Amino acid sequence: MNTTSTPAGSIVVGVDGSAYAEAALIWAVDQAALENRPLTLVHAVEPIGFMASGTYAGGGIDYGALLDQTRTAARQVLHAAKAHALEAQPGLEVHELLSYADARTALLDLSHHAAMIVLGSRGRGPVASLLLGSVSVSVAKHAACPVVVRRPTDPSLTTHGILVGVDGTELSLPAIDFAYRMASFRGRPLVVLHCYWQAGERDLVAESIAGMAEKFPDVPVEVRLADGFADQHLVAASQNYELVVVGHHPITPLNDLVFGSVAPTVLEHAHGAVAVVPSQV
Template structure:
């Protein structure tokens, strides 16, 4: 049974991997910035553990499961104690979630403000693999999901980055993505770059040989500025730039001399073809970006559209 965590929490998935530690640090910082409770969760796939234990030694499943539960609780208690010392005043709690990793995180996303996880991880108590868990959770979660990617250069500090990048397609449904990006830029005091890649969608139909014209770029910039207007007015403290690119958003996210501090992309609610296309684009960004990536569910398409 998935445990109940405070509504509006920042849910942070944690296991024994190095990237999981980075995800924990990022999630705690974000929870402190937003003054929201943090719920640190350790995923324990009971069925998988019992099956593996039975194969290894008949009848040993219950003892193995008991030991893993006890170890998971002990690990979380230590993490929570350290987090509370590092962030005085922040509400931090630990939860052992006895669910398959993907399903458990998706269920928690129904009441969470944000789900944070590492790009990969190993161990008997949950495995955060970019190709499976991160991809599945970003596709199905009800709230924004942050996948913390390892930095391009561990020696760089936050101040060395180029700020926050948000990919915008100009559609009304992408407004929640833009608003989330501006809110993050405001909280973190970072500049924001909004990019509209005019090739991304057309390339899926026309192939890599398609070259956008001048009108395509002008139309893209106009749509981009219109999309940014409301969020920019709401967050006048955010310094932002708008640009139209003739490539793919994954290339913009990954190919920079100065890495981004954060990349924000949307996940659209559409039919099977659009789900495949957007899923592929989001996965490409997750694989190319060398910084945390935030995947924000876009507004649902009204009936009769899409």
């Protein structure tokens, strides 16, 4: 399935040579250096499906040569990404993984051992025509570890730290912890946003972040309360933050609907990077 092993606890980033993957790579390199973790570069190719697609159907095609060309091109993508990573962080431990499987399958398998997965919001190929690539959506929805989806950003925009959306339940705790850690590693302030429908829910956020100040004394925190739909508030505010963090619950028929109402909306419409954190990390 692949050409190398992946260290447990590494930061995994999908690379394909696109501008979107480049944005993901830049962020992942920085984060791996900040956390002193290995970085694993992943590129997936599907030679069987590629040849069966009919794109190169016809007589006289040397499929063996075509497969060799595909492998060579894939390795070039990985080597270029590794060179970029080491140029930015010369001491970084970098691994390359060439997977002969569906990208979603490969990344979801890696999610059980990775610290996080970092992806571009779109990639090359058919999914590039979508607002958000289907690989990013699927991996963010089903991964066992946090998934950060990066977009190319406008350098003229000024951002003000990390934003995390919470619902006041224990299921928000992994997202809160992740947001605090990102703010601490990157030296950024954190805004905790709690959207509520009933007045009695306003106090839940205080319970959610209890103890975090002692755990992360270096992180300045502001709590904001708003009534209404969380996804609308998070999307509207996203242009002001370098990272928006949302949680999602285990996939069940009911929670599938919950995911469908918040996390994909934020992923699809946010103006910057989004981290989706499973409630069972």
